[in-house]
Amino acid sequence: MGKKIFSGVQPTGNLHLGNYLGAIKNFVKLSKDKNNECIFCVVDLHAITVSQDPKELRDNIRETVATFIASGIDPEKNIIFSQSKVSAHSEAAWILSCIARMGWLNRMTQFKEKAGKDKEKASIGLYSYPVLMAADILLYDTSHVPVGDDQKQHLELSRDIAQKFNNDFNVDDFFKVPEPLIQKEFSRIMSLKDGLKKMSKSEISDQSRVNLTDDKDQIINKIKKAKTDALPMPSSGEELSKRPEVKNLIGIYSSLTDLNFDEVIKEFSGKNFSDFKESLSQVLVDKITPISVEIKKLLQDSNYLDKILLDGSEKADKIASQKMKKIHEIIGF
Ligand code: ADP
Ligand code: TRP
Numbered sequence: 001m002g003k004k005i006f007s008g009v010q011p012t013g014n015l016h017l018g019n020y021l022g023a024i025k026n027f028v029k030l031s032k033d034k035n036n037e038c039i040f041c042v043v044d045l046h047a048i049t050v051s052q053d054p055k056e057l058r059d060n061i062r063e064t065v066a067t068f069i070a071s072g073i074d075p076e077k078n079i080i081f082s083q084s085k086v087s088a089h090s091e092a093a094w095i096l097s098c099i100a101r102m103g104w105l106n107r108m109t110q111f112k113e114k115a116g117k118d119k120e121k122a123s124i125g126l127y128s129y130p131v132l133m134a135a136d137i138l139l140y141d142t143s144h145v146p147v148g149d150d151q152k153q154h155l156e157l158s159r160d161i162a163q164k165f166n167n168d169f170n171v172d173d174f175f176k177v178p179e180p181l182i183q184k185e186f187s188r189i190m191s192l193k194d195g196l197k198k199m200s201k202s203e204i205s206d207q208s209r210v211n212l213t214d215d216k217d218q219i220i221n222k223i224k225k226a227k228t229d230a231l232p233m234p235s236s237g238e239e240l241s242k243r244p245e246v247k248n249l250i251g252i253y254s255s256l257t258d259l260n261f262d263e264v265i266k267e268f269s270g271k272n273f274s275d276f277k278e279s280l281s282q283v284l285v286d287k288i289t290p291i292s293v294e295i296k297k298l299l300q301d302s303n304y305l306d307k308i309l310l311d312g313s314e315k316a317d318k319i320a321s322q323k324m325k326k327i328h329e330i331i332g333f
Contacts, residue, residue, distance in 0.1 A: 002035030006142040006178075008043035008083070008133070011060035012052075015067050016209040017288070018189035018199035021255045022148030026183065028072040030146060038078040039140055039316060040068055042309070045083045045090065045132060049125040050114070062305045063295065067212055069308075070294035081312030083136065088320035092135035093128070095327060099165050100131050104157055110150065134158035139320040141176045149187035150198065155180045169330050185261065186251035192226040195244025213292050216285050223249075223281040233276055235269040237261055249280060256283045 115122035162175035
């Protein structure tokens with residue numbers, strides 16, 4: 001049987017290799033299976049949990065749509081839309097915030113990381129962010145949610161919220177309890193400058209990530225300068241537990257080539273590090289530059305991108321508003 005897929009990406013700029021290998025690559029694969037129904041959402045309401053410049057936000061929304069399409073998601077066969085245009089998301093988030101418990105949210109590690117030391121100054125939206133994410137998922141009877149490893153905890157919260165709602169109102173299976181789809185290997189791509197930190201949009205140094213809009217020279221340069229260590233290429237996987245940067249680069253190579261980790265180690269064992277970096281740059285350039293060129297081309301035509309969002313939001317709104325109607329009935333509104 002086919003799957004009902006829903007996932008979201010924040011329009012906060014700098015989409016990078018981590019987003020691609022951790023999430024978007026999987027979106028593309030799932031969307032190509034004719035049995036699946038896929039919805040991909042540009043989660044702009046999530047983006048404003050930290051302050052955004054309106055012009056940049058507008059550009060980033062279009063860039064995220066362009067990235068989906070350039071990566072291989074067909075907008076005719078799948079729904080691509082922006083969250084703010086389907087009001088059921090905000091409404092369901094409020095209702096579900098009355099189901100979710102403070103104790104559950106207090107455990108969310110992403111909030112702790114993002115809020116940093118001064119929690120008092122974080123927005124309430126940043127705190128309740130995972131409840132909005134639950135609303136996104138549950139409105140569409142989603143069966144599977146492809147995400148990177150960092151979103152696992154949020155997905156567990158969505159499952160808890162669905163189950164509590166179903167129990168509280170005695171409506172078995174009203175909200176479908178969603179399953180995560182997280183890649184088993186290399187679900188977390190690390191920074192090129194620090195193998196213990198995840199590759200991230202918000203990292204100040206651009207050298208820490210490969211952006212999906214980088215050109216050939218930028219990619220080659222970033223890989224050349226990527227942090228490694230003084231030891232030669234490893235001859236076994238066990239050697240890598242204390243070499244996070246090397247492990248990450250081998251992981252990236254393995255993800256891009258669909259070779260497993262041991263195969264990659266075997267291929268490069270005994271060779272110079274520079275040989276490996278050269279091969280890695282080559283596979284990155286082959287994979288990323290066509291996407292980068294296509295993103296830039298699509299961005300020239302903002303009317304086309306806006307039309308996709310408009311069509312997508314009409315389709316999404318139909319599904320979400322029907323679910324919302326049933327939610328009202330169940331609650332007693
Ligand atoms: P972020 O600010 O974390 O990049 P996004 O909403 O843009 O947040 O993330 C989009 C998707 O990319 C999510 O499924 C997330 O888990 C995934 N992702 C983000 N960073 C990484 C990474 N370094 N490695 C693997 N997956 C990642
Ligand atoms: N919180 C996710 C992230 O930062 C983005 C997101 C919002 C999402 N709503 C979602 C992902 C629903 C999957 C399903 O990456």
